[in-house]
Amino acid sequence: MIARRLPAIAVLCSGEGTNLQAILTAIHEGRLRARVAVVISDRAQARALLRASRAGAEARFVDPARFPTKARYERALISLLDARRVRLVCLAGFMRLLSPAFVRHYPRRILNIHPALLPAFPGARAIRDALAWGVKVTGVTVHFVDEEVDHGPILLQETVTVMPGESPSQLLARLHRVEHRLYPEAIRLVLAGRVKVMGRSVKIAEKR
Ligand code: GRF
Numbered sequence: 001m002i003a004r005r006l007p008a009i010a011v012l013c014s015g016e017g018t019n020l021q022a023i024l025t026a027i028h029e030g031r032l033r034a035r036v037a038v039v040i041s042d043r044a045q046a047r048a049l050l051r052a053s054r055a056g057a058e059a060r061f062v063d064p065a066r067f068p069t070k071a072r073y074e075r076a077l078i079s080l081l082d083a084r085r086v087r088l089v090c091l092a093g094f095m096r097l098l099s100p101a102f103v104r105h106y107p108r109r110i111l112n113i114h115p116a117l118l119p120a121f122p123g124a125r126a127i128r129d130a131l132a133w134g135v136k137v138t139g140v141t142v143h144f145v146d147e148e149v150d151h152g153p154i155l156l157q158e159t160v161t162v163m164p165g166e167s168p169s170q171l172l173a174r175l176h177r178v179e180h181r182l183y184p185e186a187i188r189l190v191l192a193g194r195v196k197v198m199g200r201s202v203k204i205a206e207k208r
Contacts, residue, residue: 007033088111116141153191
């Protein structure tokens with residue numbers, strides 16, 4: 001009964017799901033007061049689905065191939081999410097671009113995590129692009145999702161120094177460590193009502 005009163009969140013993933021795992025672990029350890037009402041993946045083989053089931057969360061593969069249009073696919077996602085009264089939709093490696101209609105359905109209620117310091121290196125190849133550019137510092141961004149890709153108001157950012165000669169997988173591992181701390185923290189702040197968004201500016205209220 002107590003679990004029912006916790007705010008419901010959804011996590012959308014396409015792959016490994018290490019960020020989902022970090023969220024589930026934060027909940028399990030009592031660092032995040034929330035419940036994962038549903039995990040949705042667009043890929044049947046996503047390890048994220050396995051992680052969700054193992055943690056006792058509902059895991060749903062929603063196959064885009066079964067829908068004639070993107071709009072119909074997104075409407076299916078929306079009915080799943082709305083039926084579970086989800087407060088916050090957390091994108092964690094969900095490899096599909098959401099339409100403006102979907103984004104407008106959840107104003108300031110969709111978060112995304114990105115492995116670079118936005119607005120630098122948007123897109124799916126952020127880590128490789130940052131290394132190819134030769135940056136000395138990169139990092140992690142948690143932002144609200146708006147109608148443009150990797151563009152919405154920034155909630156949290158943290159830098160990571162690039163080591164000389166570092167490979168993409170080595171850098172990914174170090175970025176992941178930051179992501180796994182930052183994402184549960186960002187969700188916690190939003191659910192606690194401490195985040196105010198005005199245009200591009202995101203203010204985080206002090207703890208009362
Ligand atoms: C993360 O690096 C995140 O920044 C990006 O996609 C990756 C997902 O990784 N959006 P995982 O599936 O959570 O392990």
